[in-house]
Amino acid sequence: xxxxxxxxxxxxxxxxxxxxxxxxxxxxxxxxxxxxxxxxxxxxxxxxxxxxxxxxxxxxxxxxxxx
Numbered sequence: 001x002x003x004x005x006x007x008x009x010x011x012x013x014x015x016x017x018x019x020x021x022x023x024x025x026x027x028x029x030x031x032x033x034x035x036x037x038x039x040x041x042x043x044x045x046x047x048x049x050x051x052x053x054x055x056x057x058x059x060x061x062x063x064x065x066x067x
Contacts, residue, residue, distance in 0.1 A: 026051020
């Protein structure tokens with residue numbers, strides 16, 4: 001059975017920063033869309049949900065190297 005490498009500190013920091021960046025960009029995009037279209041907080045929540053989804057997909061794709 002092949003031994004998978006353990007993640008280094010840089011790999012873990014990359015995953016955490018990638019997740020935070022995706023959530024922040026989704027939130028900012030939702031806030032900007034709400035301000036531009038003069039709508040309620042619906043697009044903010046949608047942007048936040050999309051950011052979380054993209055962030056989770058990113059972390060899962062990076063973590064598969066070590067599982």
